[in-house]
Amino acid sequence: MSTEQTSPDNGPQGFDSDLLDRMIGAMGDAQVIETKCQALIHALCAPLEEAFQAAANIEITARPGDIHQGRRRELLKALGHDAVYCESEIPGWSQEIASLCGTKLIIALVECLLGGSDPEDLDIVARPLSAIELDMSFLVFEQLAETLQSIVAKSAASKDTGGKGIGNKAEVSKPLLEIPEEEDDVLADFHAAAMTVNLEFGNSSTPLTLIVPQSVLLKTKRFAGTTAKKPGDKSDDWAERLSERVSRSQINLQAAVALAPLPLGDISRLQPGDLIGFADDGDIEVTLSANGKALYTCALGKSGSQYMVKVEGPAGPDENWRSDFS
Known part of the structure; x- marks a missing residue:
């Protein structure tokens, strides 16, 4: 499902700003963006599941969700309820990536990884996160960013994309409990696409939304799937990292x-x-x-x-x- 939330307005000298953005590659045709988003979501789901399994030995099912198009601030306002906000960067691809993760998933992960609860027995209600839960959300955004980086790096290396210079490691900023106010927002209000992956953990489903500039999607010719590392390949175990955060908390x-x-x-x-x-x-x-x-x-x-x-x-x-x- 795709929705377009942008309404054209007039730029300098009465020129249609949306038309200008289309001409310079900052905004794409709605159907073209929809197709690219569908391809990226489907490329993300399987390796994202494997990434969670490898990092924390937990089973999370990732299913394609809704797609929205519009100005970045409009998308954040519409999709940012009961969610944690995080910015990330993939050098050589985009420095303006934003993500939203529903709080229910973070709360459930903390209860299971720290308290040993059965995911099927949890009855989680969305609420603001505690400091430790906010720390835990970083690990979710980290898996999303690293999986996305693997996909775009593999796509850039394929012969039919011509892409070069994708960085070796995604950079993830500290998650925030609230979306920055417009005057404090360091990212521009560009034409964006919001792609949601629904993460099913236990008996609940939580949206994990990726927001990227349409200009970046237009420059990426295709998205190639990738395979995450198998469990045991990472030395940074989630439960151990979470336990360390608990021990250091005031x-x-x-x-x-x-x-x-x-x-x-x-x-x-x-x-x-x-x-x-x-x-x-x-x-x-x-x-x-x-x-x-x-x-x-x-x-x-x-x-x-x-x-x-x-x-x-x-x-x-x-x-x-x-x-x-x-």
């Missing part, structure tokens, strides 16, 4: 101390300046928590003028509490 801690019980009537009459004793008569036991999860039992003490706690032991038998911080 987490706010809370220390809770049990106080002496009071009748409800006394509690209702408490005033500023009233004193309440600790429940413990000897050493004061403190429970150290984060994200509402009890982590360690501690002893309350003082170093100089600053109160501190000394970790004495785990607060419970759960050894997988790190998975609660995603």
